Amino acid sequence: MSQMKGPAIFLAQFAGDAAPFNDLAGVSRWAGDLGYKGIQVPTWVPGFIDLERAAQSRDYCDELRGICAGNGVEITELSTHLQGQLVAVHPAYDEQFDGFAPPAVHGNPKARQEWAVQQLLLAARASQNLGLNAHATFSGALLWHTLYPWPQRPEGLVETGFKELAKRWLPILDAFDAAGVDVCYEIHPGEDLHDGVTFERFLEATGQHTRCNILYDPSHFVLQQLDYLRFIDIYHQRIKMFHVKDAEFNPDGRSGVYGGYQGWIDRPGRFRSLGDGQVNFNGIFSRFAHYGYQGWAVLEWECCLKHPEDGAREGAPFIRKHIIRTTDRAFDDFAGGGTDEAANRRILGLPAGAD
DSSP, X not given: OOOOEEEEEEOGGGOOSSTTTTSHHHHHHHHHHTTOSEEEEETTOTTTOOHHHHHHOXXXXXXXXXXXXXXXXXXXXXXXXXXXXXXXXXXXXHHHHGGGSOGGGTTOHHXXXXXXXXXXXXXXXXXXXXXXXXXXXXXOBSSGGGSSOOSOOOTTHHHHHHHHHHHHHHHHHHHHHHHTOEEEEEOXXXXXXXXXXXXHHHHHHTTSOTTEEEEEOHHHHHHHTOOHHHHHHHHTTTEEEEEEOEEEEOOOSSOOXXXXXXXXXXXXXXXXXXXXXXXXXXXXXXXXXXXXXXXXXEEOOOOSSSOHHHHHXXXXXXXXXXXXXXXXXXXXXXXXXXXXXXXXXXXXTOOTTOO
């Protein structure tokens, strides 16, 4: 079993117009100074990466890698969360999601989807040029508005929705397969892939595509009241990416899982900085060590209380403390007596040499 890599940090929540958060050189230096070894790069931030250029030029990708290496970090994965969301959008959400795309495709769902698909195809080639083996994204959603079965869902509606979702993603999955890169869907509310059952539905609809994998984030499972440790037991072979993010769920007599349309600070389920919530990270890191997870442990900071720079500063040592260097021997090897087949048969009371 191999040790997971880390700590790393997802840069999406830190990108801004002011230094050091406005370009790759500055933000990678900031991350390296905090003790991070890797950065997960959002592809919609032009100051961090020119996605089209990265898809076309290995020299440009080598330049990006050199900038990061000079600051003591490496690019762990690229992210197309915003673009992936736009691969499948129910009309009810058109206006809200237009902001994820360039103004030129606003108000034009077909053009917006085509733009999003092209972004994913560029990300596959860019990931290959950067020497990466995994990619972070969202699935988008056609069925989310039917999450609660009232009114009753018509027979076959769910199957039709996942068939269409798979149809849209299969060419993208094939492009990532050609690039040698796993597509890791963040299992997330608001996406049609929001728990284990929905991931299984999608996986089946894609014909068990080998590049269809999971970005595991326990915070979303706390808010759903899903067993996030058992989730690792079930899906560990498909988990190729890990967002280290904390959360808490404190229901009361007025509000529960659905949150009453309240803002984040007032919801029973809310995200917290690492160590401030309820996630059992000792259990999670132990599960990953048990199954030999070889990917990165990437901080995703989202908290309705703590300042992001404080959360980032605390995140690197928190992750470093939890990463388990797996042992190369059993703890009781010192008591081993050494044996052979003949001795084993004697211990079992079996005659020597018998089949």
